[in-house]
Amino acid sequence: MTGWEQSPATALLILADGTRLEGRGIGAVGHSAGEICFNTAMTGYQEILTDPSYAGQIVTFTFPHIGNVGANDEDIETVNMAALSGVRGVVLKADITNPSNYRSLERLDAWLKKRNIVGITGIDTRALTALIRQSGLPDGVIAHAPDCQFDEASINAELKAFPGLVGLDLAREVTTAQTYHWDQTGWKLGEGYGTLENSEFHIVAVDFGAKRNILRCLADQGAKVTVVPASASAADILSHNPDGIFLSNGPGDPAATGQYAVPTIKTLLDTGKPMFGICLGHQLLGLALGGSTTKMHQGHHGANHPVKDLTTGKVEITSMNHGFAVEKASLPPGITETHVSLFDGSNAGLSVEGKPVFSVQYHPEASPGPRDSHYLFTRFLNYVRAQKGMDQKPEYVAPAA
């Protein structure tokens, strides 16, 4: 036994089935409930913890050493800083150590506290992951009490009150309240936005919980990007006179967000404008095209998920973060399945025959190392170029290993 095991626990992780794990508290004091998922990425913990798609979820990292490069202001994916949207909690194996990286501004535990994220260390994350693989994604609660005095009644009440992700529209909680223009060059953390003058095309991005790097990737293609709230109507979106429409990633159950997003997307599809969706945006597009979505057993959360492009036969190494999926068998005629996960054969992409409309389940904007999927942004803008009578650009090709 080491010293800490004998000392009383300052944090608890309690699963809905009553499993109770003890550890050491980090980050915010208090308790927080959510669905527990595991993420297998070895890098990019700050991007994961600030991805609004994780709203309603507690992330357990399978990589044991998290926090070693500290925290900075550049790796934050949340665009809507006021909402501090993102994960409900974090579960780690090893204690957070002093950071060692030139970009680090502070320790990860101090940063977690500032962002009001509750965490627990000292958990056997391998065992927890094995449990999730066996039984599916459990709901759970993390409680952190530095004085070891846990208010069991309110902790259990919080767990009971968590409704589970099925049927939950979380996009409305993390979306932008106001329409804004993304400015690649002028944008600074905590400062405003401006417009990107002289851009060749105008993309309207519907923000269901968008990651910052998606907006960067669109602007990198020379687009002016206007970001609108998840609830924007088709008329609102079209009033910006977009050359193309982007549907973002986001948290929660696509069927729930689809209640208001699907009718909007259907109207937008009728305009014939190019459309591109990522993750939740992919699922919403699938629903609007007549398909259905389902809750997965354990979901996909990691940075090395192989996906096969069925149109070229090429395999891409992708970042994934989803717990719902489009059901392939539900896709009506005229909708092509373009990509599949090589882990479980689940749907990872679709396109509409004869229309400039497509989407992927994974995250082409993520750069955990491989950038194999960045070509999708060129493809989207090439559809826009084609409609404007402009020359197309070669799609990005990942360098050979």
Ligand SMILES: NC(=O)CC[C@H](N)C(=O)O
């Ligand atoms: N990253 C995302 O957009 C996630 C989509 C959806 N919330 C899911 O869990 O499947």
